[in-house]
Amino acid sequence: MDAKHLDLYLLRCLTTLVSEGHVTRAAAHMGMTQPAMSAALGRLRTLLGDPLLVRTEKGMIPTARALELAASVHQGLELIDQALAQDAPFDCTSSAIRFEIAATESTSFVLMPALMARLRKVAPGVSVRVHVPERARMRNELEEGYAELVVSFLRAASEDLHSSLLLRQRLVVIAAANHPEVRGSITLDQYARWPHAYYTRGRSRGAAVETAVDEALTRAGSARVCGAYLSSILASTAVVATSDLLATVPEYIARHFAATLGLQVLPPPLPMRNVDIAMYWHERTHKNPAQKWLRAVLREAAMELQSSG
Structure with a gap:
């Protein structure tokens, strides 16, 4: 050739x-x-x-x-x-660019509606394509150009990536309104004894939420029983609403489904660290005007969401 x-x-x-x-x-x-x-x-x-x-x-x-x-x-x-x-300003009003974003399911559920609402107002020609990334390949996706942004929880993000915190997520416990024992509050004994809906992103690896739960239980000298392993954290809410299972989910998700599914939203019976949403990007897009604009819009959407929550 x-x-x-x-x-x-x-x-x-x-x-x-x-x-x-x-x-x-x-x-x-x-x-x-x-x-x-x-x-x-x-x-x-x-x-x-x-x-x-x-x-x-x-x-x-x-x-x-x-x-x-x-x-x-x-x-x-x-x-x-x-x-x-490099030096040309990005005109969002006339651009037809498509942004590639890698985001987990729960992150997309929380942040993408707010992002798209803003984009439709200020940049109607701009579109986004969102896909769920493989945790082990997040850095590779940014480096190889398959995504310009990763929006997720990365506990140990590569040091050569840029990052910015978007949203602090508290974890809460959800239970069915008619749960046979849990009523308005939950003890550590109940939390450990009743089976959980467990969100897993693979055959053996739990998502960040579940890792935070297990670490908190270990610190407390306790453990839990898992009654269902689910590939969708959103599915967990429906499973909990129709069973005696418990689940631990970000508060934004719990509050959204509480009324429609009839869920109790309860403070955890032990201290748990936040599972925060951040965005990560590679040096190759760091100074790109369009990418800088997208990151700014996403920050604004997250700030508005945080203040309204």
């Missing part, structure tokens, strides 16, 4: 095609016609000697070669864009 035949236009087409996995959506994202994008895909296939996108029963999927190329090309384009836009 002779790289001199690949211009920036084709490289942007490549990353967009791999990201979207769909020619029509890729064309819309780049503001071009579907035939033009199809022609670009054909030229890329010829120049790179690879089909790049292959059709399956579930739609078009990128080849291994396409994924490898797109990751490297994305980083290169980011550097070019940052170099060209």
